[in-house]
Structures are given as C-alpha cells and as structure tokens.
Amino acid sequence: MSEKHEWRHIFTLLKLAEMGAHRRTAKISTEYLAAKLGASQQTASRYLIELDNRGLIKRTITPEGCLIKITDVGVKELKRLYSTLRFLIEAEYPPSITLEGIVFTGLGEGSYYITKEQYKKQFIERLGFEPYPGTLNLKLTTDYDIKTRSELEAYPAIEIEGFRNENRTFGAVKCYPATIENKVKGALILALRSHYDASVIEIIAPIFLRKHLKLKDGRKVKVEVLTLP
C-alpha cells in the first residue's frame, strides 16, 4: 500500500463526504469537485481514479458525471482521522511527552525499593511487567526537560500505593508507561524517593536497560512518556 501523500486522498474523501458521498451515491462531476478542491478538472479526475484504485470510493462514469460512493474502507479512513482529532482536541493532556536525560549511576537504592514485595506486586498488576531489580537514573540537563518533567507531575498517573512494614513507611509512587530509546517499553517512576531533585528521573523496565541498550554513564537517552486518557 502506497502511504505517501495519502493525505491528498483523505482530503479529497472529506470533500466528497461534504457532498454526501459517504452515505449515498452522489453525482459529482470532475469539474465540480475540482472547484471544491481548488484544483483543475484534470487533477480532480486523477484523484478520483487514484481513490478508486485504492478502493476508497466506488465510481461509475455516466455521460452527466461520476456517480460516487465512498466505500466502507474510505469511511473508515475518515473515521480514523476523526477519532485522532477528537482524542487530541477533547483530551485533557497531550498523548505523550518526550524527555531526554544523561545516564548516571545512582546510589543503588532503586534496587532496594523496586524489589520490595509490596511494590513489586503492584508493578506487575498495574504496569503489566515485573521490573528488573534496579532503576535507570537519568539527569535532565536542559530547562526544557526540567520544565516538561514538572508538567508531567500534574498529569494522571498509575498510582502505586505506599505501605508500611515493621521498620518504616514506604511512600506512594506515580508511574507513567514509557518507551525508552524508541525500543523498550517500561515506565517512568516519580517520587519514589525524595532525595533526588526535579532534574532526575528514574526508569524501570522488565529488562536490564543498561545492558540491553548498551548504555554507559554519560549517554543521552530519550524517553517517550505516555500519558493516560
């Protein structure tokens, strides 16, 4: 399937739909369509041929013009665009935000917390994976990333409840599903401990990220954080 420039086709479908061709067979001359598109009759004709070839419309040529009906496939395309827009416009938060930070070695305490049975159980249940026992620490270096991280805190998160054992209390944790380096699915965790400032984020994943992505201290890593609907 040729993906390139398919937006021409989507927009042509939209114009055809404005003439009712998504519900009923409509008689539309190439000249008329051309005027609606702001293009020439020849271009309109070509577009219709292309849409037909792609199975987006059903076309019957008559001496008085084309009888055009958008196919189910075509309608589905329009609906997909509609859903995308609805999601973007109606949603309260952007669908994803991207953070970049520098890998550094922490105090090794991530492992201590992550492996607590009460946390682990919730990670598996709410994130869908058992985290590798350790966190990847990223230092945010630009104002943009720090500002973005602080915005993220206001977004809805997957909540991991705190608990207490015989010795001390363990605080609640907020998680955001995330994709690390466009490759590995994991999660960004916030407020696990308080002794890192707002310029540090911690990442967990089902695998050992340092090994899997061949990360060394100082490497810049991109994290795409998904926000929740």
Added chain:
Amino acid sequence: MSEKHEWRHIFTLLKLAEMGAHRRTAKISTEYLAAKLGASQQTASRYLIELDNRGLIKRTITPEGCLIKITDVGVKELKRLYSTLRFLIEAEYPPSITLEGIVFTGLGEGSYYITKEQYKKQFIERLGFEPYPGTLNLKLTTDYDIKTRSELEAYPAIEIEGFRNENRTFGAVKCYPATIENKVKGALILALRSHYDASVIEIIAPIFLRKHLKLKDGRKVKVEVLTLP
C-alpha cells in the same frame, strides 16, 4: 494568503499535535518529525518554516531541536477540521444533495397556492423570504435524480402547515432551503400538489428565477438542496 496545498500544513499540524504541541511547547527535531511524516529531514524543516511563516506555529530553534508550539490560529485550523468531520460523521443526513432538472412550464397553479396568505406568512417566517408569486417547475430526467428526490423525502424539512378556508383544505408542505444554479437562494417545495409525479420538483425564490437566471423551457438547472441538522 496562499490557500493552495494547505492540506500539507494541516496534516503537519496534526502530527505536531500528536506530539502535544497544541497544548505545550514541545521539543521536536526535524529528523523526528520527518519520520512521523514519512518524509525527509529537509522536507520537515521546510514544512516547519512554512507553518511558522503562516503563523500556525511558534518556533524556537535550539541546538537540540526545535521548540514548537501550535498557535491559537493553528489550533483553530485543527478544530475546524474536527468540526467538519464531526458534523459529517455524526450527522444523520448528508449536508446537501444536488438535483438537476429541465425547466418546463406548468399549469400556473404554483402561483395560486404560493400566494395564499396562510402559506405566504409561513414562508416568510420559516424560510426568511417572501416567495415570488410563482414556482419554477423542473422535470427530473435521470434515474439518479429521481432516486435522489425520493431519498430527500425522508429527510427532515421545514414544515409549512396546511389550513382550510371556506371552500377547501390546503395540505401541508415540506420545504428545503436550496441554492439554484449556485447563485440564488430559494427553496425546494415538496408535495404542494399531488398531480405532479415524483419526477417533478418545484422551486420558489424571493425573485423571479426565469428572468433572473434567463431560463427558458428545456434549460437544465442545478439545485443544491440543503438538509437540516
């Protein structure tokens, strides 16, 4: 304002919005955008320059990428597309349908009915114009037009109530706002009388259409009928 090919820009705006740039300033490299667009880095760069020039985005260039925020104008563009799609997809009926017919001279009874005070009052109130005292009769010649007309009957219409005077009853009439020959705003009226079959439609307008559009019997006339929400 250059209207041509603004689809590219809308589509690019959509992709930027998917990265959250409609709500917050997002850091997006031309390379990254290019991947999302299925185009080259150079093309993405050019698109961003074009969007910036048109005031659809605000762009700040940094060594790590562009900081991009879709402007209010840009968001408005996306919302307009959204509204159009919502209207098309959620609406029960196509927004307009087009009929073509041949002008013919009727029995002159249109005038008789149209000028009845009880009808006229309702025309003015519900259509917003006082009809010229006479109807333009159009004979539908193709199967398509006749089929379309019959579909139209099921669509919601502006209802003109019937009445009775001392002599007889006058039936209810359905009206659809319409544009005749892409020039004059008037209305198509259905079921005014029963002695014309389904292959005939009657048009009223605030002006004398035959004179204004220089119509003679046998001329083919295009009528764009607007359906109601």
Added chain:
DNA sequence: ATTACTACTAAACGAGTAC
C-alpha cells in the same frame, strides 16, 4: 547534535485535446 541552504531529481499539475 542540530537546522536549512543550494542544486538537482521526481512528482504533481494543468492546457490542449480525443473520445
């Protein structure tokens, strides 16, 4: 790393026209 210019190639467009 980036962005974006220049120079070139590929694609789209539309005038003319056949049917």
Added chain:
DNA sequence: TGTACTCGTTTAGTAGTAA
C-alpha cells in the same frame, strides 16, 4: 456536455553540505 489521455511546465522532494 461529460472523462481522462499526453506532454510540457511548475512544484514538491531530497542529497549533499555549510553553519
């Protein structure tokens, strides 16, 4: 009237590369 072909022109797209 219609649609849609050919083909010269215009426009969009990209590789290479500078900053």
